[in-house]
Each structure stands twice: as C-alpha cells, then as structure tokens.
Amino acid sequence: MNAIGTPMKRREDPKLLTGEGKFVDDIQVAGQLWMGMVRSPFAHAKIESIDASAAEDAPGVHAVYTGAQLQEMELWIAPLPCAWPVTDDMVNPPHFPVAAEEVHHVGEIVAVVLADSRYEAADAAELVVVDYEPLPAVASIEAAVADEATAHSELDSNKAFHWPLIPDPEALDAAFANAVHTVDARFVQQRLIPAPMEPRGVLAIPSPHGGEITLYSATQVPHILKVMIAATSGISEAKLRIIAPAVGGGFGAKLNVNPDELLAVTLANRLGRPVRWTEPRSEAAFSTHQGRGQLQHIELAADADGKLTGVRVHIDADMGAYMMLITPGVPLLGSFLYTGVYDVPAFGFTCEGHFTNLTPTDAYRGAGRPEASYAIERAMDLLALEVGVGPDEIRRRNFLAGGEAFENLDVASTLTFDSGHYGPNLERALELADYEGLRAEQKRRRDAGERIQMGIGLCTYVEICGLAPSRALGGLNYGAGGWEHATVRLLPTGKAEVVSGSTPHGQGHETSWSQIVGDKLGIDPADVTVLHSDTAISPLGLDTYGSRSLSVGGVAIAAACDKVVEKAKLIAAHSLEASPDDIQFEAGVFSVAGSPDQTVAIQEVAFGAFTAHDLPDGIEPNLQEQVSFDPPNFAFPFGTHVAVVDIDEETGEVRLTDYIAVDDCGNQINPMIVDGQVHGGIVQGVAQALWEEAVYDDDGNCQNPSLLDYLVPSAAEVPSIVTDSTITPSTNPLGVKGVGEAGTIGSAAAVINAICDGLSPHGITDMLMPATPQRVWRAINDAKGGAA
Amino acid sequence: MIPAAFDYQVADSADAAVAALVSHGDEAKLLAGGHSLIPLMRFRLATPAVLVDIGRLSDLSYITDAGDHIAIGALTRHRDLETSELLGAQAPLMAAVAGQVGDPQVRHRGTLGGSLAHGDPASDLPAALLACGGSLVARGPNGDRTIDAADFFTGFLETALAADEMLTEIRVPKAAGIGWSFQKFNRRAQDWAIVGAAVQLGDAPKVALINMGSVPMRSAAVEAALASGAAASDAASVAGDGAEPPEDLNGDAEYRRHLARVLVGRGIEEAQS
Numbered sequence A: 001m002n003a004i005g006t007p008m009k010r011r012e013d014p015k016l017l018t019g020e021g022k023f024v025d026d027i028q029v030a031g032q033l034w035m036g037m038v039r040s041p042f043a044h045a046k047i048e049s050i051d052a053s054a055a056e057d058a059p060g061v062h063a064v065y066t067g068a069q070l071q072e073m074e075l076w077i078a079p080l081p082c083a084w085p086v087t088d089d090m091v092n093p094p095h096f097p098v099a100a101e102e103v104h105h106v107g108e109i110v111a112v113v114l115a116d117s118r119y120e121a122a123d124a125a126e127l128v129v130v131d132y133e134p135l136p137a138v139a140s141i142e143a144a145v146a147d148e149a150t151a152h153s154e155l156d157s158n159k160a161f162h163w164p165l166i167p168d169p170e171a172l173d174a175a176f177a178n179a180v181h182t183v184d185a186r187f188v189q190q191r192l193i194p195a196p197m198e199p200r201g202v203l204a205i206p207s208p209h210g211g212e213i214t215l216y217s218a219t220q221v222p223h224i225l226k227v228m229i230a231a232t233s234g235i236s237e238a239k240l241r242i243i244a245p246a247v248g249g250g251f252g253a254k255l256n257v258n259p260d261e262l263l264a265v266t267l268a269n270r271l272g273r274p275v276r277w278t279e280p281r282s283e284a285a286f287s288t289h290q291g292r293g294q295l296q297h298i299e300l301a302a303d304a305d306g307k308l309t310g311v312r313v314h315i316d317a318d319m320g321a322y323m324m325l326i327t328p329g330v331p332l333l334g335s336f337l338y339t340g341v342y343d344v345p346a347f348g349f350t351c352e353g354h355f356t357n358l359t360p361t362d363a364y365r366g367a368g369r370p371e372a373s374y375a376i377e378r379a380m381d382l383l384a385l386e387v388g389v390g391p392d393e394i395r396r397r398n399f400l401a402g403g404e405a406f407e408n409l410d411v412a413s414t415l416t417f418d419s420g421h422y423g424p425n426l427e428r429a430l431e432l433a434d435y436e437g438l439r440a441e442q443k444r445r446r447d448a449g450e451r452i453q454m455g456i457g458l459c460t461y462v463e464i465c466g467l468a469p470s471r472a473l474g475g476l477n478y479g480a481g482g483w484e485h486a487t488v489r490l491l492p493t494g495k496a497e498v499v500s501g502s503t504p505h506g507q508g509h510e511t512s513w514s515q516i517v518g519d520k521l522g523i524d525p526a527d528v529t530v531l532h533s534d535t536a537i538s539p540l541g542l543d544t545y546g547s548r549s550l551s552v553g554g555v556a557i558a559a560a561c562d563k564v565v566e567k568a569k570l571i572a573a574h575s576l577e578a579s580p581d582d583i584q585f586e587a588g589v590f591s592v593a594g595s596p597d598q599t600v601a602i603q604e605v606a607f608g609a610f611t612a613h614d615l616p617d618g619i620e621p622n623l624q625e626q627v628s629f630d631p632p633n634f635a636f637p638f639g640t641h642v643a644v645v646d647i648d649e650e651t652g653e654v655r656l657t658d659y660i661a662v663d664d665c666g667n668q669i670n671p672m673i674v675d676g677q678v679h680g681g682i683v684q685g686v687a688q689a690l691w692e693e694a695v696y697d698d699d700g701n702c703q704n705p706s707l708l709d710y711l712v713p714s715a716a717e718v719p720s721i722v723t724d725s726t727i728t729p730s731t732n733p734l735g736v737k738g739v740g741e742a743g744t745i746g747s748a749a750a751v752i753n754a755i756c757d758g759l760s761p762h763g764i765t766d767m768l769m770p771a772t773p774q775r776v777w778r779a780i781n782d783a784k785g786g787a788a
Numbered sequence B: 001m002i003p004a005a006f007d008y009q010v011a012d013s014a015d016a017a018v019a020a021l022v023s024h025g026d027e028a029k030l031l032a033g034g035h036s037l038i039p040l041m042r043f044r045l046a047t048p049a050v051l052v053d054i055g056r057l058s059d060l061s062y063i064t065d066a067g068d069h070i071a072i073g074a075l076t077r078h079r080d081l082e083t084s085e086l087l088g089a090q091a092p093l094m095a096a097v098a099g100q101v102g103d104p105q106v107r108h109r110g111t112l113g114g115s116l117a118h119g120d121p122a123s124d125l126p127a128a129l130l131a132c133g134g135s136l137v138a139r140g141p142n143g144d145r146t147i148d149a150a151d152f153f154t155g156f157l158e159t160a161l162a163a164d165e166m167l168t169e170i171r172v173p174k175a176a177g178i179g180w181s182f183q184k185f186n187r188r189a190q191d192w193a194i195v196g197a198a199v200q201l202g203d204a205p206k207v208a209l210i211n212m213g214s215v216p217m218r219s220a221a222v223e224a225a226l227a228s229g230a231a232a233s234d235a236a237s238v239a240g241d242g243a244e245p246p247e248d249l250n251g252d253a254e255y256r257r258h259l260a261r262v263l264v265g266r267g268i269e270e271a272q273s
C-alpha cells in the first residue's frame, strides 16, 4: 500500500460541496447579540464627540459603546498585539479595538452597537453621530516616505523602523565599483485586498458561571489567537477555547488578532451573552488587513558575461495605520530572497517601515516573498537586455551551483538553502512551453506587424517556507517559535486518530495527513481520522501559514507514527515471543525475521494495548504518541514559470494565453492537492499582475472596496494552466517542501516579464502592476510619440 | 451590505403593480430581477420604502413574432433572449448582446425591462435596443403608451417612465439578414463594458455606444458618416466626437474616446463582412 504520492480525491470536498460544512456564520446560539461597527469615514481625524442616543433608543439595541467608554470599562489589559517587533527601537503606536481619541484609517471602529439582530445592529450603527476634526492624511507610501504630514499626531515621523541585512558592506561596494554591467530598477508592489470566499466572522460564547469562553472565529490561527487573546484580555488562557470551524480560505487575511475578535470575547465575557459579528464584504477593505504595499529599489552588479557580482536592495514598506500581528516582519520574510536562485557573492538589503493612514498591511499569500521574487526576476530580465542575451540564458549563467544539484548550500543572504537543482527545472519548463516555437511565432507576428503581439515571460523563483526553526525566528525577534505538534493514537478497533496542530482552511490537510498516517502505520487512509482547529481537542499547535503545514506539521505526524510503531513493536514482540530486534514491520503487519508465518497485525496490537491484559513489563497501556517537531531548517521550494500573453496594441488589452509551471516542492504526498495549490497560487499572482489593486484617493479613501471594482479574476480570465514538477527532496525526514504560496511567488513576475518582452520593440522596459489596458495602451502610445 | 428597512409586496398582475405605484408614489420601486436594484439598496444608495415585486409575472415573460417586429415581455430574462431561436433569427443583435451580460447567474435573474428601466449608460441591452431601433410599451394608470428607444433614456439612470408607469413590452424590428456587430471591451468576462459599441446596418445604419456619456446613446456622427457612404475607418474616427465619457479606474475620457473609435471601427467592419 502506497498512499503517499497518490492523487487521492480530497475527503473534505463532499461535505463542503453539499453545504454540510459549518462556517462561523452557520452557527446559531440563543441569546446572541450582534455587533454593528460604527466606522470612521476619515483617514485621520480627532474624535471630537460621539452622540449615540438615537442609536441607543433604536429597536433591538442592547447597548452602544464608544472607544472612550470601552477604555473606562477596562475590558482589556493591553493593545492588540504585534508579535514581530523587528528592531528594538521599532515604533509601535498602541492599537485598541475601538479608537478613543484619534482615528488613523478609514473604517477604523469608533463605536460598537450591540443589538438582537444584525439588521438592527446595522440600522443603529447608522444613527450614531460622530463629530470629527479632520487632520492631514498620509494617503500613500510615497507620502509617508516624504514625511510632510504624520499618520499619528503624537509621532514626529512616519518611519517605524530601519532594518539592515548587509553581511559584508565592503564586498558589496567593491562589487558595484568593479561592475561591468549594472541594473538600477524601481518597482511598486501595489496594495492588495485579500478576498477569501468566506469573509471573517466571530462568535464568542461565555459561560457566565463557569467563566469559560468559547470563541468561534474564521481564523487560520486558533492556537496563536488563544495565546494573544489571553494576553490582551487578561482572561486566563485555561478558560479560553478557540474553534476555527470550516474556514473558507484565508491567504493570510485570517492570520491576525483583530479588533472584532478581542471585542467579541471581552464583551461576551462582561455581558454574559454570546456576541457575534460577520464581516460584510463591504467592510472587508477596512476590517481585514491588506497585502503587499512596497516601493522597491533593486540594483544589480555583474561582470562582462552578465554573471552577478552583487545585489543591493532597499524597500520602503507601507505598514498602514498600525502594526498588526506580523506587519513589520512581512518585508523581512522576503529579505533573504532578493538574490533568487542565483550565485551572488555580495548582497545588501535594507528595509524601512512607514506608517500611512490606510488599512494596516500584513501577511498575504507569499508575504514578502512574491515581492522579492518579483524584484529579482524583473531585474534579471533587465540585466539580460543590458548584456544582450536572452532571459533564459542570463538565468543559466547565474544559477546557484551552476544549475547542478546541491544540498545545504550557504547563500549570500546568510541562509542555507536545503536543496536545489535549478538547471533541469528551467529546461523542462522551456521544453513544455516549446520556447523556441514561441519565439518563432513572436518573430513572425513582429515581422508581419500584426495588431496582436506576443510576449513571453520567465520567472525562476525560489522561496522560503516551512516556518520555521524556532531559533531562527528568535534571531529575527519574532515572538513565537516555529515548531508543530502532532498526536497519533491507535484506537481499540485499529483505526487511527491524528491530532494536528496545523489548522486547515481549504488546503486539504485531512486528506494528506491520512495518506501519511496510512502509509506509516500500514492501515487504510480511510481508517484515519484527522482532528484539528479546536484548542480543546488540539491544545498544542502553531497553525497554518508560510507554507509550513506539511514540512513542519506533516513531519511531526510522521515522527509520531514512528513512535507508535516503535512501541507497538515491543508489544508485538511480546505476543510473538520473539526479541524486539527480530521484529519486522511492513504494511501494517509485524513478523518475526526468518519465520514469516509468525505475524500479528497492527490492529491486533492496538486492541492488545487497549485491553492491557498481556503487555510486556514496563509498557503502559494504549498506543498514543506525540511529537513537537522543530524543523532544523526552512524549506526552499523553487520552480520555473513561463507566461505567454497576447497584447492588443490597439486597445492595450493583455490576454494571458498560456501558462506553464514546473514547480519543485520536493516529495509530494498528494500530487492532486499540489496541483490545486499551484493553480490557485498562480491565479492569485497573475491577479496582482493584471487586475488587482486597492486604489486610494488623496484623502485615504479606498476607491474600489467592492468586488464590483476590485477585480478578482474568475476562471473565464485564466487559460488552462500546464503544470509539471521536478522532485528535489528537502533535507527533512519526509523530503517535503511547502507549496501553498509558490504559485503566487512565481507568477506576477512571469506575467509582467511577458508583457515587457512583448512591448520591447517599442523600447518599453517596465510596466506598473496591475497592467491595465489603459496603462498598456498609454505606454505604447507614449512610445510612439503620443499620436493616438 | 444590509439594506435599510422596507415593505415588500408581491404584485399578481401588471395592473396591480401600477396600482401599487400609484398609491405609494415615489416611495415605491418595482423589483424585477433585482440585479441592479438590490445592490443599490445594500449599499443604501437606494432606500425605497416599498418594494413591489413583479418578478413572478410570468405572463410578461415571452418572445413572440408580431409581424414586423418581435415582441418581448418586460420580465423576460436575459438568458431567454440569449437562447431564443426566434430572436436569434430575427433580431440577432439583441440575442447576442443578451448573451454578453454579466455571467450566467446574472443572465438567469436579470430582466430586459429591468435593464432598460434602470437606464444605466454602462449596460449592454439599452445600447442594443437603440441600435435595433426598438420601442418600449409603458403601462400607467391611464393605459399603455409606446416610447421610441431614442426618446427613452433622458438622464443618468433616468428614463421617460413616470413614477407610476411600468414597462410591459419591448418591440424590436425584424432585422434578419442585416449586418450587425457587438463589441464589448471589459477586463473580466463578467464585467460591465468599459466601452462598448452595438452596430446594426441596413437602410438607416445605427451605432450605439456604451459607457460613453451619462445616458445610453447613439453616435449621430458615425451614423451620418455611414449614411453618406463613408468607409468604416473614416466613420469610426468620429465615434468619440462630442462624447463626455465617465472617468474611473478603468479608463479616463481620452482612453474611452480612443476605445470608442477602435470598437466602432471593428464593429462596422464585422457588420459589413
């Protein structure tokens, strides 16, 4: 039996597809109060006064609380947490769930209504009259850097921190001083609005006499939430139970500790009634953090052959109005990747974080790494132009280890890449894409002067995932570890139960984990039940983000299975009257070496461990083992993406016609799930390249908060993606790397490289994201001298 | 995304719907497919006190041959227009445009009457009706009247309908064998047009533009050029003339005028081929 490596259908899907999945909003309890949020229409303003009398008198209203009132009620003992103070002197203005004196972004909560229904809560929220004194708004990262106005009145600068990573400054300077070719490029990572299918939502249920509080939240991180809610509310951790029921996607947007979560818990605790809120899509652009938001400056130094000698990067990162859970750490997650898959002797990176009066930023699929791979991969194409070779050739010339296989390789950004084999991966992608054929067709169209021109873009990305060795995180000032916990138990009937500390929200953990356990214990994966996402059932865990579930949590499960088998072997030896050293285990059956007819199945051993009638001396009853696995290294998946676009030179329309992705995430547990992750990830990166951007006006108002104007693509916009993989095992026991974010990390650069490639005859070398038809048309038109 | 409170009534006939409009005046709104009205209500941009649901008036959902024209009930869904063989044969532009509205869900809910009565300059079907030279039948307390499509769209989201009138039928002249084209330019398949053009040739060629002003409109300049026998490219070159298109994240006025020229040019060429 070999479940690992089999494209088994996801066991989660029938339930979800038939509406059996219970999401937070599906859970109804008696006596519940709905929160209705009164939100600031100003990006930056002083709250002069609040008159809630009309709202208090409205039908169904239980209470209205302003920020000032909530502070007086002493509902919390600390502001909302930032777990990643990246430097010791990082500026971190206090962020409370409800603003009391000054608001710092449009949509910040200034009062909360509690009512019997969500309709009454929404109606009453409209009746709260707030008098504001508007202040100058810092409405863009550019304005924040210019520092003419400050986003927080009490601060005299918008700068939050300066973080350098320059291992050898002299070598870096020398590399640029001696360079034959250089590239000096600036890119903009626009803000993105995460749009999981299920918006966020909370339901806090108190037990007024027992003192326990259960919080249902549409979160990726129930374990982290539990610690953080305890630390901010002062409620004992032992009294808190957090449940993430069915969660409809997260992409990082549900990796936070949000005002509504702390409000629901503390109000429910104080009032003794369940308190709930479901995020309306119309509030999501303000009530959930956004992604990206960076100005990037990257410089390359190379020798005469285009071999890189140095890479220097500076990032100005838009924190938004406040530091959320890992806001300042996001750009740093990318810092180690600005040398990409290339052999770069000298490297330097600096990042400055700046406050703006915009929705806070934080993790969004890829978190720092799509930004990094975009910058280096765009810059490599510019270097290719500078040197006069093709984008494929410039990459071949610069691959780490010359494109050959490697393990545990130290790179200039101070990390050790676990494994890689870049050359064949690139060649496979080029072969699948018929790269030569594409170039020939491109030439044909150019020669014929056709209206629809073709662009071909490459991206050879590497990413860092499998967060993370706890020590490494400590070195980066992160406030938690990076281990994962797993418990595996064999029930009396021989079925297995797995308790996972990683928390799925669409990834298919139940399927993949059952495949690992099935193989490890030699039982049918259908006999494996996976428990997760409830801190009462799974008390230890660090949840799902940073493509860590398999390479940390999956390895923990495999290790726990090994421990179960070890103990079962002792019991089997006892019942077979043989020495444990002579016991072999294969496909769920223990046998004595040399006497193949003497066997006992693992299910029988499980029953024996349960009855405990005849266990060897010193062996405890039951078969249950647990492991907290702390990975020795990150994992570094890589791959080559090829994007092919049609560009209508008359209208500026860009149509993605072909997409070829050859990803390497090491060994694959379930290739179908890998394929699904790659597909979704690619579309999210393509979306950044072609459609998505949160646009703000000068006053800090989001111009496109609704899905009418914020263009999340659908299947109709995306071609059938061709996927393939190479397999370079990681150094962990399963040989696995993460794949949840890889697609996003590789795709935006591939698409923009394709567009710039297609437009290169016009002398166009850059294109802002998203490459809207208007932008592309205008670039062509300007290049032609402006005659429309 | 929660609308303000409202009363809800179901009309069991067109006359009953008109009577409800008469008794509630400006306070009332007809609800057909709800695919324009409900979003406005959820954003609280529209706050009608009374909704009169005409969505179940199945006797106003039909596509019939009425001699020189095709008669379409106001409650006919876009999907029925898209798939009607009769419409496809006799007024193919209308059927083709219906198939380009939104996505399948939208097309199964939205109605022709609702789309026209909403009067959105960014909508597809008003432009189609203008290019087809159609007309609309409105029922009020004093009976029916017929309004030429060219006179129907009077301002931004405003039409010639009185507050107590309801659309009951849309009439589209037969146009079998006449060249036509529909050019819709958008960024996602499900979206409204950034700019669009509906072209129907024949004795009096008509060219309607989508999202090129505050109302669904015909391009008099292009039509005049075509009538005087101008070549496609010459006729198209005046497509943006005089238009004051909206400016938004998808395009400024200059880009929209450019798109209008391109799309009208492509439309005329396709219609002529």
Ligand SMILES: Cc1cc2nc3c(=O)[nH]c(=O)nc-3n(C[C@H](O)[C@H](O)[C@H](O)COP(=O)(O)OP(=O)(O)OC[C@H]3O[C@@H](n4cnc5c(N)ncnc54)[C@H](O)[C@@H]3O)c2cc1C
Pocket: B029, B030, B031, B032, B033, B034, B035, B036, B037, B038, B039, B054, B074, B075, B100, B101, B102, B103, B106, B109, B110, B111, B112, B113, B114, B115, B116, B117, B118, B122, B123, B124, B125, B161, B165, B166, B167, B168, B190, B191, B192, B193
């Ligand atoms: C996601 C989405 C995408 C869409 N994409 C497109 C698109 O690409 N192109 C496009 O053209 N449209 C698009 N639409 C709009 C869609 O076509 C609407 O269905 C249509 O515009 C309105 O029709 P309705 O029946 O839903 O009207 P309703 O929303 O019910 O009503 C609209 C207005 O018309 C009035 N009304 C309705 N029926 C009558 C009547 N018989 N007499 C008098 N007044 C009446 C109502 O009172 C209301 O003021 C889209 C809508 C959605 C939600």
